[in-house]
Structures are given as structure tokens and as C-alpha cells.
Amino acid sequence: MSTTDEPIDQGPTRQGSETEHNTPNLYLALIHYPVVNKRGEITGSALTNMDLHDIARAGRTFGVKAYYVVTPYEDQRTLAFQIMEHWTNGHGGRVNPARKSALERIRVADTFEAVCNDIENEQGQVVVKVATSANTRHPTHSCRKLGQELKGNAPHVIVFGTAWGLAPEVINQCDHILEPIQGAGSYNHLSVRSAASIYLDRLING
Known part of the structure; x- marks a missing residue:
């Protein structure tokens, strides 16, 4: 389906992605529902122009196959x-x-389940789902370890949350939770765009 079609399909709508050599079998997903607010309540958030542009550009830079924007x-x-x-x-x-080549990798989906189904249909194998969280109490998967795993053939999707982070029901669907990004002090409230760029650099470049 092209981006000029009415966005009523239940599956992801894709612009497409080009095949490149020596790039990871990696996807990104930005969840707008279900996420949590500052009180820990389940909520939905509005997408932003900046998130579409900047995460798409970061993904394009590091060879991500597609970037899913997820909202019901x-x-x-x-x-x-x-x-x-x-x-x-x-x-x-x-x-x-240059901007066009980045935004062509955006796909729109209404649920995280639709994202996973789309990747698995494309790849012919189960996708490894990796959540992100600023909460250090969660079990974690190190960037170093995940970076090594990305050298294999299995598709991976890194899942980011808007608002105050992913809802527990999304985290519970994931196979791993990536270690949080630590700053210089106690302040820990990066934009999701910044977090995506930092994670991608650590995963691809070590």
C-alpha cells in the first residue's frame, strides 16, 4: 500500500526498503499506545513530526531495514x-x-502485534523483540551482547515508548530489555529520538 492510500488497513503500511550489504537485520518500532504517563497509568500519546524525521534518519544512517510508527x-x-x-x-x-531516502523506511502500524507479524512475514522467521526502558530495575540485555547477536541472521526489532515509556504489556511481550542509557548524574529523561540514536551507535559500532 502506498502512502496515498487511506490508512484503514489493519496491517502496517510500508514505503519499502532497499537491500544493502553488511547491514544488520534490524527494525525499530515507536509505540504511541499502550504507554504510561508520569503516574504509571496506561495512556496513548500523539506522534510528533520530530520523532518521524529524526528516528528515520538515524535508522537510515545505521542501516535499519524499517522504522514502524505504531498508533491505533x-x-x-x-x-x-x-x-x-x-x-x-x-x-x-x-x-x-537524502531526507526522502530516510522517510521511505517508515511503516505505519496500528499495533505492536501487527509489527511483529509484518516482520515475520517478510523474513520467514520469528523476530526477536527487544524493549527499551529507563528503569534500571528491569532485567537487562547489554548493548554489547545484542550487538554481537545482530551479526547473525535473526531479525530483531528494538521497541521504544513515547510518553513515560512502554506499558508493561508491551515489555512482557519482548524477549529482552535493553540496558538503560546512563548519563553523568541522576537526571534521566532523554528524548526518544536521542535514545534511539545512542542505542543504534552502541549496537552497530560497539
Whole structure:
């Protein structure tokens, strides 16, 4: 399905991805529901233009196969399509081909389950699901270990949460929880865009 179609399909809508050599079998997913608010309550969040652009560009830089924007809200999926359309098939794509090549890797899905099904249909094997969390109390999988695993053939998807992080039901679906990013002090509230870039660099470059 192209980005000009109405976003009513229950499966992910993809722009496509090109095949490159020596790139990881890696996907990203940004969850807008279910996530938690600052009180730990289940909520949904609105997508932002910056998250679409910056995570897509980071993913393109590090060879990610596709970046899934996950929201069950029809108005939010419509907004994602409009942004993607402008930067791929519209004026933005014509004047900025580098940005176009990044946003072409965005796929829109309504649930995390749809993301996993899409990857497994594409790859023909089970996808390894890796959650991210700033909570150091969770069991963790080190970036070094995951980086080594990415040298194999198994597809992996790294799952990021908006708002105050992934809801427990999403984390519980994942096989691993990636170690949190530690700063210089007690402040620990990176933007999801920054976190995605840091993780990708650590995983790909060590």
C-alpha cells in the first residue's frame, strides 16, 4: 500500500526498503499506545513530526531495514501519512532526496502485534523483540551482547515508548530489555529520538 492510500488497513503500511550489504537485520518500532504517563497509568500519546524525521534518519544512517510508527488512532495515522507523503512523493522529497531516502523506511502500524507479524512475514522467521526502558530495575540485555547477536541472521526489532515509556504489556511481550542509557548524574529523561540514536551507535559500532 502506498502512502496515498487511506490508512484503514489493519496491517502496517510500508514505503519499502532497499537491500544493502553488511547491514544488520534490524527494525525499530515507536509505540504511541499502550504507554504510561508520569503516574504509571496506561495512556496513548500523539506522534510528533520530530520523532518521524529524526528516528528515520538515524535508522537510515545505521542501516535499519524499517522504522514502524505504531498508533491505533486514525487521526494520528493520517498525520503520519501526510508527513511521509510530503517528504517522499511531494515537494520535500524532490528538494531533499537524502531526507526522502530516510522517510521511505517508515511503516505505519496500528499495533505492536501487527509489527511483529509484518516482520515475520517478510523474513520467514520469528523476530526477536527487544524493549527499551529507563528503569534500571528491569532485567537487562547489554548493548554489547545484542550487538554481537545482530551479526547473525535473526531479525530483531528494538521497541521504544513515547510518553513515560512502554506499558508493561508491551515489555512482557519482548524477549529482552535493553540496558538503560546512563548519563553523568541522576537526571534521566532523554528524548526518544536521542535514545534511539545512542542505542543504534552502541549496537552497530560497539
